[in-house]
Amino acid sequence: MSTRGVNMSNELAIEASGLAKSYAGVRVLCGIDLRVPRGSVCALLGPNGAGKTTTVRILATLSRADAGQARVAGFDVERDRRQVRRHISLTGQFAALDAAQTGEENLRMIGRLAGLPRAAARRRAAELLEQFGLAQAAGRRAGTYSGGMRRRLDLAASLTGRPAVIFLDEPTTGLDPQSRLTTWRAIAGLAADGVTVFLTTQYLDEADRLADQIAVLNGGLLVAAGTATELKRRVAAQRLDLTCPTPTAFEQVRSRLTSRVVHLDPAARTVGVATDGSAAQVRALLDQADPGRDLVASFAVRGATLDDVFFTLTAPAPEAAHV
Amino acid sequence: MSDALIMAGRSLRLSLRSPDALLTALLLPVMLMVVFVYLFGGAVAIGTSYVEYVVPGVLLLCAITGASTTAVTVCQDMTGGIIDRFRSLDVPGTVVLAGHVTASLLRNLVSTVLVAAVAVGIGFRPHSDPARLAAAVGVLLLFVAAVSWLAAAFGLAVSAPEAANGAMFFLMFLSYASSAFVPVRTMPWWLRGFARHQLATPVTETLRGLLLGQPAGGLPAGAQLAAALAWSAGILAASVLLSMVLIRRRTA
Numbered sequence: 121m122s123t124r125g126v127n128m129s130n131e132l133a134i135e136a137s138g139l140a141k142s143y144a145g146v147r148v149l150c151g152i153d154l155r156v157p158r159g160s161v162c163a164l165l166g167p168n169g170a171g172k173t174t175t176v177r178i179l180a181t182l183s184r185a186d187a188g189q190a191r192v193a194g195f196d197v198e199r200d201r202r203q204v205r206r207h208i209s210l211t212g213q214f215a216a217l218d219a220a221q222t223g224e225e226n227l228r229m230i231g232r233l234a235g236l237p238r239a240a241a242r243r244r245a246a247e248l249l250e251q252f253g254l255a256q257a258a259g260r261r262a263g264t265y266s267g268g269m270r271r272r273l274d275l276a277a278s279l280t281g282r283p284a285v286i287f288l289d290e291p292t293t294g295l296d297p298q299s300r301l302t303t304w305r306a307i308a309g310l311a312a313d314g315v316t317v318f319l320t321t322q323y324l325d326e327a328d329r330l331a332d333q334i335a336v337l338n339g340g341l342l343v344a345a346g347t348a349t350e351l352k353r354r355v356a357a358q359r360l361d362l363t364c365p366t367p368t369a370f371e372q373v374r375s376r377l378t379s380r381v382v383h384l385d386p387a388a389r390t391v392g393v394a395t396d397g398s399a400a401q402v403r404a405l406l407d408q409a410d411p412g413r414d415l416v417a418s419f420a421v422r423g424a425t426l427d428d429v430f431f432t433l434t435a436p437a438p439e440a441a442h443v
Numbered sequence: 444m445s446d447a448l449i450m451a452g453r454s455l456r457l458s459l460r461s462p463d464a465l466l467t468a469l470l471l472p473v474m475l476m477v478v479f480v481y482l483f484g485g486a487v488a489i490g491t492s493y494v495e496y497v498v499p500g501v502l503l504l505c506a507i508t509g510a511s512t513t514a515v516t517v518c519q520d521m522t523g524g525i526i527d528r529f530r531s532l533d534v535p536g537t538v539v540l541a542g543h544v545t546a547s548l549l550r551n552l553v554s555t556v557l558v559a560a561v562a563v564g565i566g567f568r569p570h571s572d573p574a575r576l577a578a579a580v581g582v583l584l585l586f587v588a589a590v591s592w593l594a595a596a597f598g599l600a601v602s603a604p605e606a607a608n609g610a611m612f613f614l615m616f617l618s619y620a621s622s623a624f625v626p627v628r629t630m631p632w633w634l635r636g637f638a639r640h641q642l643a644t645p646v647t648e649t650l651r652g653l654l655l656g657q658p659a660g661g662l663p664a665g666a667q668l669a670a671a672l673a674w675s676a677g678i679l680a681a682s683v684l685l686s687m688v689l690i691r692r693r694t695a
Contacts, residue, residue: 180531202533205530205532209531209532211528214523214524216525220460230532233532
């Protein structure tokens, strides 16, 4: 799906089928399939508890699946665990760094553990600190870094051994907007270098912005997969937003359109419904919502956002059935 | 092997940068020695000078307080996420633990020297020779290795670094209920059996034998040494095995 991936190679960096995992009798993953082309960015999108971290831990060889197979960088995560580890890196939700070591010492240590000789590890650390805008802070203890700096150091650490596949588990959770932006830029930079990035997120804008390919995970099941554009198309190409003059009108419009509603904003008194954007359908929808012509003050037709997709796909079953 | 060295270097650097842990490991034994010698010492009548009697016991206590901080550092690694990074770099969990134990050995070597220097300063006069001195250091280091691994296993078993701190208090109790500070014969009868045979007593008595010429009481020197080595080696082996099982379970 990613042009970059197709151009570079037809091989898949990640290939999984039927992955399942239970913890203490609770099914966390119920058999998921994934195909990520080499050199692309794939986002695993889902709410808390969807099974994102479990998926990453299995692919990164830190957990074993109860069922199913997975190959990462061409190696089986079960049988060739060591080979897989040699080709990947994982950045988890907690910054995996020593607060009492400086940024430079942390990177040097990781470099040495990744098999670099002493001098090469030192060079690589300097290179990465420069690349991630941490050269100024290289000699300071990581414990004194801001959240965004620590996340960037963590990313730099992931890159030390020049992995082919990088796993990022919720890379921007808990960051302020400014740090999120710099982290995004850093991740986009990884992808530009030809590394395959597999990230999990609960933010739609993050997936939309970074990923070539998005897989939506909910309750341990993949409920959709494709590019951001494809996913948006799956739900509806357009959304018709109807803004009501009063809260009463808002409630009335909402109840008239129940089955088609994909977006609700009580504060702005806006009800959003899926539409193909044609004049005939918009007219029909307006008639259905507001037969007396006094409930809708204004309307707007806009492209569906990933939020619409997300809420549609991850809504509890009965609601999803309406759409 | 090189991974082990890197991990040991890391643990050592972390110990040097954790001033409170370092201070605990160094100052606590010195303070306890001063308390025992000057406050309790006057009330303890054992026939010889109390400072001579108590210094081997303080060295043991020093080893315990120094080694048991391993529980905290191990627990921090497990809860902080860095263990996943090490594992994804294919560093075995046991090597990470071994790094902490190595740092603990070096830390304790330093604190032992410091405590011994203070002991000499307040009147402790060893009757020993270089070979026996070296043997005493060896016995102490084996004991430190055993206690450090035990503490590492404890750090793997608990879920928070605060709880890992408790390892120290449990282990310190072993030194109180032994011949480290008072002769076992002064204890209530029901405690004597335990006090005489649990590891702290043979280790203390072996140190006494090596530093002062003869153990203060009980078994002959050879038997104390055998018991001390057997206890330390046994605890070391059991703790290494236990921590291997625990780290596997913890990271599955």
